[in-house]
Amino acid sequence: MLLLGVMVWLLGQPAIAWAAPTVPHTDDLARAVQEIENLDGLRSGLASSLEGSTDEPTMQTMKEVCRPVGMQAKKLSQENGWQVKQLASKYRNPDHAPDNLHARMAIAAFEQHPDLVGFWDRETLGDQTGSRYYRRIDVEASCLACHGLQNNRPQFVKDNYPQDLAFDFQVGDLRGMYAVFIPDELQMAIQDAVSP
Numbered sequence: 001m002l003l004l005g006v007m008v009w010l011l012g013q014p015a016i017a018w019a020a021p022t023v024p025h026t027d028d029l030a031r032a033v034q035e036i037e038n039l040d041g042l043r044s045g046l047a048s049s050l051e052g053s054t055d056e057p058t059m060q061t062m063k064e065v066c067r068p069v070g071m072q073a074k075k076l077s078q079e080n081g082w083q084v085k086q087l088a089s090k091y092r093n094p095d096h097a098p099d100n101l102h103a104r105m106a107i108a109a110f111e112q113h114p115d116l117v118g119f120w121d122r123e124t125l126g127d128q129t130g131s132r133y134y135r136r137i138d139v140e141a142s143c144l145a146c147h148g149l150q151n152n153r154p155q156f157v158k159d160n161y162p163q164d165l166a167f168d169f170q171v172g173d174l175r176g177m178y179a180v181f182i183p184d185e186l187q188m189a190i191q192d193a194v195s196p
C-alpha cells in the first residue's frame, strides 16, 4: 500500500512540475501567431490605400507596401530571437524562395487546401530544432497593381527585379506564406527564466 501511495505521489509530481513551464511556451507560440496577423494586416492596409489612386506606383509607393512588411519581419526576428520570413515559389525578391523541403511541402498544402490558414511544424533549421509556423498569403484585388499581368507591372518592378516571378496572379490565388521559426533553445531559456 505504501509503495502504491508513493507511486501515486510520484505520478502527481511531474504533472505539477510540468504545468508551470509550459505556460510561457504556449504564450510565445500564440504571440507569434498574433504578430503574423498584425504583419498581414499591415500589408493589406497599405495595399488598399493605393486602390483608387490613378498614379502608377513609384519607388516611393512601393516602399509603402511590401518592403515595410519585410522590414517588420526582420525587426520581429531581432526582437524575439525568431526567424520571420516570407516565402513564395513565385517570388519577386529571390531572398524569399522556399528555403527547405518542409517549406515547399507547406506551400503545396496551402495550394491543395484553400481553407487551410496556418499550421505548426517541427523542423530543424541549420543546427537548431524548433517549431515553425506557416501562414498563407492570398492575393487581393489591391495586390494586382504590382502582382497582376506581367506587362502591367510598374516600371520600378521591371527595373529592380530582373528575376521576378511574382506576376500574373488573380484574386484568390495563393501568393505565398509567412514562416516563423522558434528554436527550442529559446523556449528553454524562457522556461528557465520563469522557473523558481
Ligand code: HEC
Pocket: 043, 044, 047, 050, 057, 061, 062, 065, 066, 067, 070, 086, 087, 088, 090, 091, 092, 093, 094, 096, 137, 138, 139, 140, 142, 143, 144, 145, 146, 147, 157, 166, 175, 176, 177
Ligand atoms: C506597390 C506595389 C506592390 C503592391 C501593391 C503589392 N506588392 Fe507585394 N511586392 C512588391 C515588391 C516590390 C516586392 C518585393 C519586395 C522586396 O524586395 O522585399 C513584393 C513582395 C511581396 C511578397 C514577398 C515574396 C516575394 O515575392 O518576394 C509577398 C508575399 C507579397 N509581395 C504579397 C503581396 C500581397 C498579398 C499584396 C496585396 C495585399 C501585395 N503584395 C501588393 C510590390 C507590391
